[in-house]
Amino acid sequence: MSAPEPMDPHDLVHAFADGELSQEEAEQFREHLATCEACQEELDDILQLQALGNRLGVEEAREAPRDVAAPVQQPVASAPPRAFRPAWSRRKWVAAAALSGSLAAILVLVAVRSGPSNVRDDSTLLALAPTRSMEARLSWSGASAHRPYGVLRSGDERPRELVPLQVLAKLEAQGDLQGLAVGHLLRGEREQAADYLQRAPASPDVDSDKAVVAMTKGELESALVLLDGVLEKHPRHPQALWNRALVLRELGLDALAAEAFDTVVSLGEPGWAEEARERALVLRRQLEGRRGAWDSAQQAGRALALQGTAFPEDVARAVPGTARNWLNIALWTAPSAERVRELLPLARVLDARYGGDTVVASVERVAGLDFARRAPFAARFREVLEGTFDSASLEPLVKELSGSRDQDILLGVLPLAGGLPAHIDVYEQVARALGDSWLTLNAERERALAEYGKGDLAGAEARLLRAVAACEVAKADYRCGQLEHLLAHIYKDEHRLVEAREHALAGLGWARQTQEWTLQADLLLVLGDMARFRNAFALTRAYLGEQALRDRGCAADRHVHESLASLHVFALRPQAAREELEKAPVCDVPFFLNGAFVLADLARLDPKPGDVEKVREGLAKLDAAGWLRPGEKVMATHIQGRAVIGSDRAEGQRLLGQAIVSGELLGAADPVAAKARAYSYSSLILDAGSTGDWARALSLFAQEARVPAPERCSLGVEVHDERTLTAARGPTGELLGHQDASRRSPDFDVASLVPASVIAALKPCEHVSVFARYPVHGQAGLLPPDIAWSYHTGTQAQAPKVSAPRPLVVYDVDAPASLNLPRLRSWELSGGPSPRRVELTGAAATPSRLLAELAQATEVEIHAHGLVNLGVSDASLLVMAPEAGGRYALTAGQVRQQKLRGAPVVLLGACQAARTAPYLHAPWSLPVAFAEAGARAVIASPIDIPDAEAGPFFARVMERIRAGSTASLALRDERLRVLSTQPDSWVKTVVVFE
Incomplete structure (x- = not known):
């Protein structure tokens, strides 16, 4: 009798799922399963059906009468014969078209053992295939090996693996x-x-896995915060270290990764x-290659301009912006037409x-x-390039070259010899x-x-x-990167951080594309500053x-430490x-403005002998070096006053008052001056509180808001560093008031800021x-x-004298489908029928239409989704x-x-509509914007x-306002009505801005 033919592995799926294979057979089948997508599909179906059957069985058992006798289980003498399953019973799907390449890593076995449902069963282990589909590391022990x-290179779908529902059911049962x-x-x-991680007990492992989820959503900053x-x-948390490296790499921070x-x-x-070592080597090799290409381009460019050495074509293709700049410089230093023609290949x-x-035409024109x-003019520019030029001869040279056929040389002389911005008109004309x-784009930049x-x-x-x-x-491209860099700087100074980030990232993209190493470093500094501001x-x-790992220059290094x-x-x-601060190197000046700011605060928080004198002397050197723009000079005055006021109150008050006046003169057009004004008010308010001068503190609050000093029913609150002040x-x-310096964390509980004695004194106020x-x-x-109150936003707008109101209501908005x-x-519209009411609904409720309708509205209700998206x-x-x-966003x-x-x-009937941006110098939110408008x-x-x-709730508040109540009283009365039956209702969080 001949031996039976071995069974086709595809026919063993059911036997494997039912546990009918021997240990050796099961092991062989696992090896087959790791590479067979059809069997993976079939096994998943089987396990899902088993899980469903188990659940149904549990429900039936719960519903069965308790007095029904359980069937007697017969002893099993031997394993039953393996059931025959014909090959045609298998699903014959072609998985490659339906599954992503990441399905090569499949969960192929779940070993479970009964145990208490509220206790984790460590035998619920995932037997994993040889490769993983996710770069990140998971902290849960069942998937951490x-x-x-x-993965395959098709990239059709996000990485995923085939986890049977039976596994999820088991884990859910175990809690x-x-x-x-x-x-x-x-x-x-x-x-x-x-959702499940949010409900899981807090732990470092859970936070690390939360970060992985954030990474899969592209929320890199959230992931970085968690890690x-x-x-x-x-x-030394292994998974957090690994995942942080991945986040840094995705942010383009390869050296840190x-x-x-x-x-x-x-x-x-x-x-x-081993894998981490390989990844680190790859990142460094790429970084060194990019840095090496830029260094080679600089060396080749200098050799081209000074010695006429040919610029390597491969380097020009790798770093084209630098090559283009050096070709122009070589045109301006060339002593002969022959030297110019040698530039034609480049x-x-x-x-x-x-x-x-364009470039060939420029070379041929100069030749x-x-x-x-x-040639004599070219020799003069060569002196500029070599640092031997006599600056006293700049004006005669400008006059000689202006309007001549050789005036293009001025485009090199003026910026390198310090002739800008004094001769910016000449530069632009040339x-x-x-x-x-x-060249014209660079003129615009200059x-x-x-x-x-x-x-x-x-x-x-x-x-x-x-x-x-x-x-x-x-x-x-290179010019685009430079322009974006300067634009990002301006938006950063204006504290328009979303726009600043947009342009900084755009500039960084250009800089990386052209391998401009120093421009990348400059943009990293801008991005770091913007992150610090929020x-x-x-x-x-x-x-x-x-930045610290990439650029070891003195100024950049000092900026990082400050x-x-x-x-x-x-x-x-x-x-x-x-x-x-002590790690920061000393450059041409002792510190920059940021370092002066830090030292001024340390003179109060952690005083050391000589701190105030260092602030004074350093700021004087900064000013003498010509490093301060007008607004920065105002900030320097504030910083000096901030440092001095603790030891010399009169001098500190004088300097802070001077910063306020100077900031007012420059106005809102200079955001640095506006910040100095705001910070100076803060310092003066806290100084008044330190002596218990509550009248002066409240007067300063009102002065900053440009309104008369309050005479009754008013409250001022300031929280700054370690100090908290309330004046009323x-x-x-x-x-009355209170001030202390007991804070040891930037976080605070807003409900505990106002002392009980102050609250008691304010309760009789109508508002x-x-x-x-x-x-x-x-x-x-x-x-x-139970107190009617509102945030003061400045000079109050008066209700218009109109014969007929013009309500505007936005509701049933068709939000973008992509937001899900x-x-x-x-x-239900409040206020009854109104022929003058404007209703924006559906697809018509666009930002531009709403902005247009807002101009004439006397009452506005907006019922829509609210989001916090720092990218917008x-x-x-x-x-x-x-x-x-x-x-789609109304910002x-x-x-x-x-x-x-x-x-x-x-x-604003929207979620988080009163959410305020985390600025330290000015309140910024949708309500503040509406008030300012x-x-x-x-x-x-x-x-x-x-x-x-x-x-x-909002409908009843608006009805009270229409009946003649003020907004704060209407909100207070309706809020108390709701809280009488629902003490923990969300209505406690609604705020009025007036």
């Missing part, structure tokens, strides 16, 4: 929320994963250490890169000039006469730099925006840490701030006007719900229907630019609000 990373989240994440179901939080308490992988290597984990390479024949006249966009230096930021911005558009048309510690450390020191001051870690006037004008400094402004819960937002319930707006935004171009910046002639009451009152909440309850 090392497998080499390997293992983290394991359940990991299972969903491996299946590509990140929203479910995020930095884990590593602050557990510096390589360093992070080095730390993983030091842990010595099998598999992970010119052809560059024309091939940028298109057209045709009279070098008997030109560039335009040559008609080369590479003109914008001159405007920026004079404090004309608006003029520089407008010029640069035009130049950026022209640059993209001209495909002048208190994004993790991102600041990342950008500045990358910025990190300022973060420590904000976090109230003065000793760490001083240590960071009661219903009869009595003064309390609150002057809140910028960390507090807009937050809910500052005063109890649920449709809000339809709103620093404050919260309202989701409108998309325009033809796709724009605070857009609202502020409007003129609301009807002085409306504005009700002319609204006489704005009602909003800084938290998520329930759709079903929000409509009726």
Whole structure:
């Protein structure tokens, strides 16, 4: 009798799932299963059906009568014969078209053992295939083992693995929320994963896995914050270290990512250490290649200009912007027509890169000039390049060259010999006469730099925006990067951080594309500063840490240390701030403005002998060196006053008052001066509080807001570093207040800021006007719900005298489908029928239509989704229907630019509509923007609000206002009505701005 033929492995799926294979057979089948997508599909179906059957069985058991006898189980003498399953019973799908390449890593076995449902069963292990589909490391023990990373290159779908539902059911029964989240994440179901992780008990492992979910969503900053939080308490957490390296790499911070992988290597984990070492080597090799290419281009360019050595064509193709600049310099130093013609091969390479024949035409034009006249001028420029030029001869040289056929040499002489911005008109005329966009774009940049230096930021911005558009048309990549860099600087100074980030990232993209190493470093500094301005510690450390690893120049290194020191001051870690400041090298000046600011605060927080004198002397040297623009001079005055006031009150008050006056003179057009004005008011208010002068403190609050000093029922609140101040006037004008310096963390509980004694004194007031400094402004819960109060936003708009009101209502908005937002319930319009009411609904409720209708409205209700998206707006935004171009967001910046002639009451029935941007110098939010545009009152909440309850509540508030009540009284009365039956209702979070 012949031996039976071995069974086709495809026929063993059911037997494997039922546990009918021997150990040896099961092992062989697992090897087959790892590479057979058809069997993987079939096994998943089987396990899902088994899981469903198990659940149904549990339900049936729950419903069965308890007195029914269980069937008697017969002993099993031997294993039953294997059931025959014909080959045609298998599913014969071709998996390659339906599955992503990441399905090569399949969960192929779940070993489970019964146990208490509320206890994690460590035998619920995932037997994983040889490779993993996700780069990130998972902390849950069932999926934390090392497998080499390997996916197919189709990239059709996000990485996912085939996790049977039976596994998820088992984990759910065990109450293992983290394991359940990991299972969903491996299946590509990140929203479910995020939900389970949110419900899982807090731990470093859970936070690391939360970061992985954030990474899959592209939320790199959120992931970095989570991972930095884990590593602050557990510096050697393996998964957090690995995942942080991945986040840094995705942010383009390759040097820092390589360093992070080095730390993983030091842990010595099998598999992970080797992979981390390889990744670090690859990142460094790429970095060194890019840095080496730029260095080679600089060396080749100098040799080209000074010795006439041919510029290597491969280097020109790798770093085309630098090559183009050096070719121009070589044209200006060339002593003869022959030397100029030697530039033609390089010119052809560059024309091939940028298109057209501009570079070749420039070379041929110069080669045709009279070098008997030109050569002496070229020799003078060579002196400029070599640093031997006598600056006293600059003016005669400018006169000689201006208007001549050799005037193009001025484009090299003026910027390198310090002739700009004094001769910016000449520079621009010469560039335009040559008609080369590479040169005219640089002229626009130099003109914008001159405007920026004079404090004309608006003029520089407008010029640069035009130049950026022209640059993209001209495909002048290197110039585009330079223009974006300066534009980002301007927006950063104006604290327009969303726009600053947009242009900085655009510039960084150009700089990376052209391998401009120093421009990349400059843009990393800008990005780090922007992150610091919005208190994004993790991102600041990342950008500045990358800069520190890339650029060892003195000024850049000092800037990094000063910025990190300022973060420590904000976090109230003065000793760490001083240590960071002491690491900074001494450059041409002792410190920059940021370092002076830090030292002025340390003179109060962690005083050392000589701190105040160092601030004074360093600021004087900065000013003498000519490093301070007009607004920065005002800031220097503030910093000096800030440092001095603790030891010499009269001098400190004088300097801070001078900064306020100077800031007023420069006006809002100079944002640095505006910040100095705001910071000076803060210092003076806290100084008044330190002596218990509550009248002066309240007067300063009002003075800053440009309104008369309050006489009754008013409250001022300031929270700055370690100090907290409250100053108030009661219903009869009595003064009271409190100040202390006990804070040890930047976080605070807004409900505990106002002492009970102050609250008791304010309770008889019919309304309390609150002057809140910028960390507090807009937050809910500052005063109890039984007090009618509102945030003061400046000069109050008066209700218009109109014969017929013009209400504007926005509801049932068609939000963009790409946002996946649920449709809000339809709103019942309050106020009854009105022929003058304007209703914006559906696809018509676009941002531009809403902005147009706001101008004449006397009452505004906006019922829409609210979002916080720092890629679109620093404050919260309202989701409108998309325009033809796709724009859907109504932002605070857009609202502020409007003129609301009807002085409306504005009700923002949207989630997080009162969310305030984290600025330290000015309150910024949608309600503030509406108030600045002319609204006489704005009602909003800084938290998520329930759709079903929000409509009726806001409708009743508006009815009270129409009946003659003020916004704060209407809100207070309706809030108390709701709280009488629902004490924990969300209505406590609604805030009025007036």
